[in-house]
Amino acid sequence: MRQRLVVGNWKMHGSLSGNTGLLSSVCLTAAGLSKAAVAVCVPFPYLSQAQTALRGTRLFLGAQNVSQYPNGAFTGEVSAAMLGDFGCRYVIVGHSERRQFFGEDDRVVALKTKTVLTAGMLPIVCVGELLAERESGVTEAVVGRQLAAVFDEVGAADMKNVVLAYEPVWAIGTGKTATPEQAQAVHAWLRAELAKRGGPAVAGIPVLYGGSVKAANAAELFSMPDVDGGLIGGASLVSAEFEAICMAADD
Numbered sequence: 718m719r720q721r722l723v724v725g726n727w728k729m730h731g732s733l734s735g736n737t738g739l740l741s742s743v744c745l746t747a748a749g750l751s752k753a754a755v756a757v758c759v760p761f762p763y764l765s766q767a768q769t770a771l772r773g774t775r776l777f778l779g780a781q782n783v784s785q786y787p788n789g790a791f792t793g794e795v796s797a798a799m800l801g802d803f804g805c806r807y808v809i810v811g812h813s814e815r816r817q818f819f820g821e822d823d824r825v826v827a828l829k830t831k832t833v834l835t836a837g838m839l840p841i842v843c844v845g846e847l848l849a850e851r852e853s854g855v856t857e858a859v860v861g862r863q864l865a866a867v868f869d870e871v872g873a874a875d876m877k878n879v880v881l882a883y884e885p886v887w888a889i890g891t892g893k894t895a896t897p898e899q900a901q902a903v904h905a906w907l908r909a910e911l912a913k914r915g916g917p918a919v920a921g922i923p924v925l926y927g928g929s930v931k932a933a934n935a936a937e938l939f940s941m942p943d944v945d946g947g948l949i950g951g952a953s954l955v956s957a958e959f960e961a962i963c964m965a966a967d968d
């Protein structure tokens with residue numbers, strides 16, 4: 718059976734003083750799980766704080782973005798090697814908010830994925846369709862195009878170190894979750910694509926669901942055969958909610 722994974726995406730939230738309590742309670746949650754793995758992807762300035770808080774615990778650390786360049790005159794950018802210095806295991810790439818608000822296209826997302834892999838970390842590659850795309854019946858074409866760009870850059874062999882996250886854009890931060898059946902349908906399609914292009918090892922990578930996952934719907938979503946856990950935004954900032962989601966993944 719594939720391991721379940723729950724990843725908190727704090728987005729642009731947090732404060733030095735507020736993070737302390739949240740990090741320690743999520744560490745406790747992670748310690749209490751027997752099967753599922755848990756990670757938190759914090760804003761860059763808090764990586765050092767989180768690295769210290771997570772040392773010796775079962776909670777993994779991640780970042781939310783990375784430069785596609787290894788180093789150089791790129792003001793404001795953060796390289797994969799820098800994230801590695803702070804003990805990151807995961808890096809989210811291609812989140813729809815990066816695609817929508819910061820102009821990241823499939824090519825940039827593919828380059829960032831490659832950079833993370835080269836630095837020895839695990840990219841969490843996000844794919845997902847807009848509401849208009851779902852309504853016009855092109856969901857598979859859209860996520861297929863997003864996935865193909867990553868395959869083309871990374872190569873089939875290295876895809877086994879990728880975590881894929883299906884996040885329908887219309888479900889992110891809207892309170893409108895995909896039904897378990899809607900999620901399963903896309904996850905199954907993605908897994909078939911992974912198998913077709915990468916063989917059995919790549920077909921077995923974790924495929925997470927993201928988009929308004931909360932304590933109340935997590936168990937149902939995670940009961941789907943091709944949903945291996947979740948990428949959690951808003952609910953990852955509330956320790957009791959996040960704990961319940963992690964417990965649902967561990968069940």
Ligand code: PGA
Binds near residue numbers: 726888891929949951
């Ligand atoms: P949400 O965000 O859980 O707040 O909908 C998910 C995400 O953007 O990864």
